[in-house]
Amino acid sequence: MSESRRQLRRRDVFVVVGAYALVAALWILFSDRAMELLFRTPEQIIRVSLFKGWLFVAVTSLLLYVLVRRLMLRGEVAHRRELEAYEKGQRTLDLLSAIANNSEDAIFAKDLQGRYLFFNDASGRFVGKSAAEVVGRDDRAIFPPAQAERVMAIGRRVIERGRTETNEERLQTALGERVFLATKGPLRDPDGRVFGLFGISRDITERKQAEEALEAYRGRLEEQVEARTRELAVAKTEAEAASVAKSAFLANMSHEIRTPLNGIVGMAHLIERGGLSPRQQDQMGKLKTASDHLLAVINAVLELSKIEAGKLTLDTQPVRIETIIDNVCALVHDRVEARRLALVREVGRLPQGLVGDATRLQQALLNYVGNAVKFTEAGRITLSVRCEDEDAHGARIRFEVSDTGVGIAPEALERIFGAFEQADNAVGGSYGGTGLGLAITRKIARLMGGDAGARSTPGVGSTFWFSARLQKAAGEVAEAEAGAEDPLGALQAAFAGARILLVDDEPFNREIAKTLLEEAGLQVDTAEDGAQALERVAAQDYRAILMDMRMPRVDGLEATARLRATARGATVPVIALTAGAFAEDRARCLEAGMNDFLAKPVEPDLLYATVHKWLRRPAGDGGADPVWSVEYSVGVGILDDQHRRLLALCARAAASLDRDDRALLADLLEQMRRYAAEHFHTEERLLEAHGYPGLEAQRQEHAAYLNGLAELQVAQAGGTLTRATVHGFLREWWLGHILASDMGYKGWLSAAQGEGGPPAPDGSSH
Numbered sequence: 001m002s003e004s005r006r007q008l009r010r011r012d013v014f015v016v017v018g019a020y021a022l023v024a025a026l027w028i029l030f031s032d033r034a035m036e037l038l039f040r041t042p043e044q045i046i047r048v049s050l051f052k053g054w055l056f057v058a059v060t061s062l063l064l065y066v067l068v069r070r071l072m073l074r075g076e077v078a079h080r081r082e083l084e085a086y087e088k089g090q091r092t093l094d095l096l097s098a099i100a101n102n103s104e105d106a107i108f109a110k111d112l113q114g115r116y117l118f119f120n121d122a123s124g125r126f127v128g129k130s131a132a133e134v135v136g137r138d139d140r141a142i143f144p145p146a147q148a149e150r151v152m153a154i155g156r157r158v159i160e161r162g163r164t165e166t167n168e169e170r171l172q173t174a175l176g177e178r179v180f181l182a183t184k185g186p187l188r189d190p191d192g193r194v195f196g197l198f199g200i201s202r203d204i205t206e207r208k209q210a211e212e213a214l215e216a217y218r219g220r221l222e223e224q225v226e227a228r229t230r231e232l233a234v235a236k237t238e239a240e241a242a243s244v245a246k247s248a249f250l251a252n253m254s255h256e257i258r259t260p261l262n263g264i265v266g267m268a269h270l271i272e273r274g275g276l277s278p279r280q281q282d283q284m285g286k287l288k289t290a291s292d293h294l295l296a297v298i299n300a301v302l303e304l305s306k307i308e309a310g311k312l313t314l315d316t317q318p319v320r321i322e323t324i325i326d327n328v329c330a331l332v333h334d335r336v337e338a339r340r341l342a343l344v345r346e347v348g349r350l351p352q353g354l355v356g357d358a359t360r361l362q363q364a365l366l367n368y369v370g371n372a373v374k375f376t377e378a379g380r381i382t383l384s385v386r387c388e389d390e391d392a393h394g395a396r397i398r399f400e401v402s403d404t405g406v407g408i409a410p411e412a413l414e415r416i417f418g419a420f421e422q423a424d425n426a427v428g429g430s431y432g433g434t435g436l437g438l439a440i441t442r443k444i445a446r447l448m449g450g451d452a453g454a455r456s457t458p459g460v461g462s463t464f465w466f467s468a469r470l471q472k473a474a475g476e477v478a479e480a481e482a483g484a485e486d487p488l489g490a491l492q493a494a495f496a497g498a499r500i501l502l503v504d505d506e507p508f509n510r511e512i513a514k515t516l517l518e519e520a521g522l523q524v525d526t527a528e529d530g531a532q533a534l535e536r537v538a539a540q541d542y543r544a545i546l547m548d549m550r551m552p553r554v555d556g557l558e559a560t561a562r563l564r565a566t567a568r569g570a571t572v573p574v575i576a577l578t579a580g581a582f583a584e585d586r587a588r589c590l591e592a593g594m595n596d597f598l599a600k601p602v603e604p605d606l607l608y609a610t611v612h613k614w615l616r617r618p619a620g621d622g623g624a625d626p627v628w629s630v631e632y633s634v635g636v637g638i639l640d641d642q643h644r645r646l647l648a649l650c651a652r653a654a655a656s657l658d659r660d661d662r663a664l665l666a667d668l669l670e671q672m673r674r675y676a677a678e679h680f681h682t683e684e685r686l687l688e689a690h691g692y693p694g695l696e697a698q699r700q701e702h703a704a705y706l707n708g709l710a711e712l713q714v715a716q717a718g719g720t721l722t723r724a725t726v727h728g729f730l731r732e733w734w735l736g737h738i739l740a741s742d743m744g745y746k747g748w749l750s751a752a753q754g755e756g757g758p759p760a761p762d763g764s765s766h
Contacts, residue, residue, distance in 0.1 A: 015067070019063070019067060020060065020063070020064060020067075023059070023060060023063055024056075024060065027056050027059070027060075031052050031056075097120075100118070100120040101120045101121040101122075102121075103120060103122055104122055104202075104203070105122060105200050105201060105202045105203075106120065106122045106123040106126055106180070106199070106200070106201040106202075106203075107120040107122070107123065107198075107199070107200050108120065108123050108198070108199050109187060109196055109197065109198045109199070110138075110155060110196055110197045110199075111195070111196045111197075112159065112194070112195065112196060112197075113138070114138040114139065114152050114155055114156075114197075115136055115137060115138050116134050116135050116136065116137060116138070117135065117196060118131075118135070119131040119134045119135055123201075125174070125175075126171075126173045126174060126175060126178070126203075127142040127143070127173060127174055128173075128174030129141075129142055138152065139151045139152050140152075143171070143172070144172065147171060147172060151169070151171075154167070154169075154182075154184065155184065155197050155199075158184045158185060158186060158197060159186055159194060159197055162186055162194065163185070163186070164183060164184065164185030164186075165183070165184055165185070166181065166182065166183045167181075167182055168180070168181055168182070168204075169182045169201070178203055178205045179203070179204050179205045179208045180201040180202060180203055180204065181201070181202045181204045182199060182200070182201040182202075183199065183200045183201075184197060184198070184199040184200075185197070185198055185199075186198075261291065261294070261295055261600070261601045262509055262512070262579065262600040262601035262602070263508045263509060263512055263601075264291050264601070265288065265291055265295075265601040265602075265603070266509075266512030266513065266515075266516060266601070266604070267512060268284060268287055268288045268291065269288070269516070269604045270512070270515060270516070271284055272284045272285070272288065285330075286330065289327055289330050289331055290331065291601075295359075295601060316355050316356065316357065316471070317355060317356075317357070317358060317606070318353075318354070318355055318358075319354045319355060319356045319357075319358045319361065319470055320358070321347075321350055321354075321361075321385060321397065322347065323358075324358060324361055324362045324365060325345060325347065325365075325383065325385065327362055328362060328365050328366050328369050328383070329343060329345070329369075329383070331366060332366075332369055332370060332373050335373050336373060336381070339373065339376070339377070339378075340378070341373065341376060341378070341379065341380060341381055342379070342380035342381070343380070343381050343383070344380055344381070344382045344383070345382075345383050345384075346382060346383070346384035346385070347384070347385050347386075348384075348385065348386035348387060349387065350385065350386075350387055350395075350397065351387060351390055351395045351472065353472055354394070354395065354397075354470040354471065354472060355470065355471050355472070356448065356468065356470040356471065357444075357448070360444045360448075361399075361444075361448075361468060363440070363441075363444070364399070364440070364441040364444045364445065364452075364466055364468075365383075365399055365401070367438065367440065367441045368399070368401035368441065368464045368466070369381065369383060369401050371401075371438075371464070372401050372402075372403035372405065372462075372464075375403065375405035375406050375462075376403045376404055376405035376406075376461075377405070377406075378404070379403070379404030379405075379461070380403075380404055381401065381402070381403045381404075382400075382401070382402040382403075383399075383400075383401055384399075384400045384401075384402070385397065385398070385399050385400075386398055388467060392472070393471060393472060393641055393644055393645075394469055394470055394471040394472050395469070395470055395472070396449070396450060396467055396468070396469045396470075397467065397468055397469075397470055398450075398465060398466075398467045399465065399466055399467070399468075400463055400464070400465040401463070401464050401465075402461065402462070402463040403461050403462055403463075404460070404461040405461055405462060406458070406459070407456045407457050407458035407459050407460050407461055407462055408454070408456040408458065408462055409456075409458055410456075413453075413454050413455070413456060416438055416454075417438045417439055417441075417442045417452065417453075417454075438452075438464075441466055442466070444466075444468075445466040445467060445468055448468035448469055448470070449468065449469030450466060450467030450468040450469055451466065451467055452464075452465065452466035452467075453465060453466075471644065487605045487606075487608035487609040487612060488519065488520055488604070488605070488608050490608070490609075490612055491520040491521070491522075491608045491609075491611060491612045491615075492520050492521045494612065494615070494616065495520075495521070495522065495543070495611075495612070495615045495616075496520075496521030496522070497521060497522075497523060498522055498523065498543045498544075498615055499522070499523040499524075499525065499540070499541070499542055499543060500517065500522055500523070500524055500525075500542055500543055500544045500545065500546065500611070501524075501525050501526070501527060501533060501536055501537065501540075501542045501544075501545045501546070502514055502517065502524050502525070502526045502527070502545075502546045502577075503526070503527045503528075503529070503530065503532075503533040503545065503546065503547045503548055503551070503556065503559070504526070504528075504546075504548040504551075504577070505528055505529055505548060505550075505551040505552060506548075509548075509600070510526050510528075513546065513577065513607075514526060516604050516607060516608075517546075517607075517611070520608055520611075522611075525540065525542070528551070529551040529552050529553045529554055529555075529559075530547075530551055530553065530554030530555055530556055530558055530559025530562075531553045531554040531559070533545070533547070533554075533559050533563075534554070534559060534562055534563065537563060537566070537568055537569050537572070538566070538568065541568065542572055543572070543573075543615055544572065544573045544574075544575065544611060544614050544615055545563075545572060545573070545574045545575070546575050546577045546598075546611075547559065547560060547574050547575065547576055547577065547578075547594065548576075548577060548578050549576060549578040549585065549588075549589065550578065550579075556576065556578065556589075556592075556594075557588060557589065557592040558592075560574050560589075560592045560593045560594050561592050561593060563593070564593040573595045573596070573614035573615075574593065574594045574595055575594065575595060575596045575597070575598060575610060575611070575614060576589040576594045576596065576597045576598060577598050577600065577602065577607075578597075578598075578599065578600060579599070579600040585597075585599075595614060596610055596613075596614065598610055634742045634745060634746045636686065638682060638686075639679075639682070639683055639686070639742070642675075642678075642679040642682065642683075643679075643742075645675060646672065646675060646676060646679065649668055649671055649672045649675065650672070650726065650729075652668055653665055653668045653669060653672065653726050662716070662719075665716055665721070666713075666716055666717070669709065669712055669713050669716055670713070672709060673706065673709050673710070673713070676702075676705060676706060676709060677706065680699075680702040680705075680706075683698065683702075684698065684699060684702070687745065692745060692748060693748070694745065694748070698745070708729055709729075712725070712726065712729060
């Protein structure tokens with residue numbers, strides 16, 4: 001019986017006795033008083049007293065029965081409740097024991113002396129003893145002495161600290177040495193007093209073995225990665241060195257081939273302008289056309305590695321498609337005549353004022369026509385050109401060459417556009433060729449925003465096509481194209497007697513260029529290198545300077561940089577005239593302070609037109625009007641279109657200053673501000689969608705551009721804005737933003753696409 005129950009029984013007894021005594025006392029007191037008041041005679045009092053006695057016994061007996069009965073009922077209820085609580089506790093204990101004994105973890109409890117109070121089945125399996133053998137004993141009964149002392153010390157520490165701990169324990173068990181993750185904590189009674197220790201130990205031996213094996217493997221893997229990284233670093237260094245050597249070789253080879261070709265082209269032009277018979281003039285024209293094509297072929301061969309590396313850049317100049325067709329037909333005329341073939345032209349309506357890489361367009365078309373002549377024994381060859389689509393910025397032109405030749409099997413049609421591929425092994429022996437032409441044509445077409453393909457029926461003939469997107473010229477470029485029918489005459493009429501300086505270390509090239517320029521009525525001084533050019537400029541004013549890049553002592557880049565630091569040479573137009581024809585050469589020239597760029601061998605008409613353009617600029621205006629080129633493409637169509645429009649607005653702003661049209665200038669600057677803000681928003685949104693890591697730097701450059709534009713508007717409102725200021729701003733943005741920052745985005749996107757990363761938003765490619 002519990003203490004609370006015993007206390008309840010004693011209290012009930014006291015209540016019964018007290019109630020009985022109280023009833024008896026009250027009965028005696030009130031009954032005696034009532035008899036004294038009601039009865040007078042002794043006989044009456046005796047009879048009433050007797051009745052009162054029996055009535056007292058009856059009432060008190062009844063009361064005693066009720067009280068005792070109530071006491072017994074309360075005892076039964078309390079007993080029943082105790083029994084139910086005991087049974088419930090026993091069920092809970094049985095459930096907890098079942099859970100503990102079915103657990104794979106060792107679960108146990110100890111008292112404050114370290115003796116086991118509970119020991120589940122899993123604990124028994126580990127030590128090889130039953131719960132009956134362990135309960136009531138401490139760890140010395142189941143572990144070796146040293147191990148037992150260590151385990152008991154951990155238990156004492158947990159009890160002393162009064163908090164739960166989790167540790168790894170390595171124990172010798174009946175199953176051998178095992179590793180446990182043991183959680184131990186103090187057992188507390190309802191009053192919070194610690195009366196023992198509980199523990200739960202999980203066997204993690206296999207997991208530890210796996211972790212150790214993984215760690216060992218990770219160590220070996222790290223060693224292998226470090227070794228491979230070192231190997232890759234060495235290979236990367238070697239590849240970079242090979243790439244540098246290859247680039248240097250290509251640049252030197254290009255320079256060495258272009259230099260004599262420049263003399264050939266120039267001399268052919270001079271001879272052609274002399275007194276020649278019609279036959280000689282025809283022969284000289286073919287020589288000139290062949291030399292031009294030879295240059296284009298050499299360029300393609302030298303840049304084949306750059307094509308494969310995705311680094312081929314395109315030139316931008318006025319494109320006359322009719323002239324390209326004439327040149328191609330002239331080059332194959334003799335072979336067509338020899339085979340007695342018909343060469344038919346079909347030229348649809350084409351937009352005017354287009355710019356692009358005319359040399360590579362001609363090269364691509366000549367590859368097709370040359371192959372058609374080679375593989376056609378009889379019949380006809382049809383060269384057709386049409387405009388596929390046109391918008392405000394440019395047009396997509398489609399070129400097709402159809403023949404009635406041997407045809408190509410369907411399974412070979414796609415393969416032949418690979419480098420060094422031909423339709424079958426017999427083709428090379430029967431017809432010759434390297435198998436490069438079609439591959440180069442397709443890559444050129446794709447660089448120009450188009451594509452290339454073919455359809456063919458064996459024994460019937462083939463049709464090869466390619467498309468290219470050509471931009472529309474704007475501003476002075478379009479004007480120059482429209483007025484370029486006689487560049488020599490225009491230069492003679494406007495600037496005969498103007499003095500210019502020609503700087504070139506090759507005597508033959510100097511002689512040819514000097515003769516060409518003197519034919520235009522110009523006074524030409526010459527210098528053999530940059531140092532001599534600086535001396536000439538210090539002693540004489542020049543309207544323009546034609547400067548080679550590679551020269552002894554002082555090269556053209558250094559000479560231009562020094563020239564810009566002098567008062568006399570700060571604004572004089574400097575035109576690069578060099579055999580270095582790579583895009584890197586063009587960028588280096590512009591960064592050094594040159595105004596324009598002509599690659600050798602230069603066409604005389606282009607030389608005259610370029611010199612004329614710079615001589616007619618206002619004195620002190622050395623700014624260049626950059627023209628959009630495919631090489632400036634960032635590979636995203638919408639961004640390219642917006643860049644192109646911004647350049648056109650800048651060129652129009654500079655032209656409005658030439659005409660002193662301040663109202664138009666103010667309107668153009670405001671258009672530039674609004675459109676630039678729209679462009680930057682579009683660009684930032686696309687870069688953010690791609691997760692571009694350099695987005696924040698782009699935002700900062702955009703903000704700087706808008707601030708610079710605001711300064712131009714302030715200067716315009718104050719009447720202090722000059723054409724040179726507009727050009728300086730344009731140049732800084734053009735070279736700094738597009739050629740540096742935006743090209744960083746282009747390179748990142750190309751790498752991401754190469755790894756299966758994000759595509760360009762408009763589906764365009766690089």
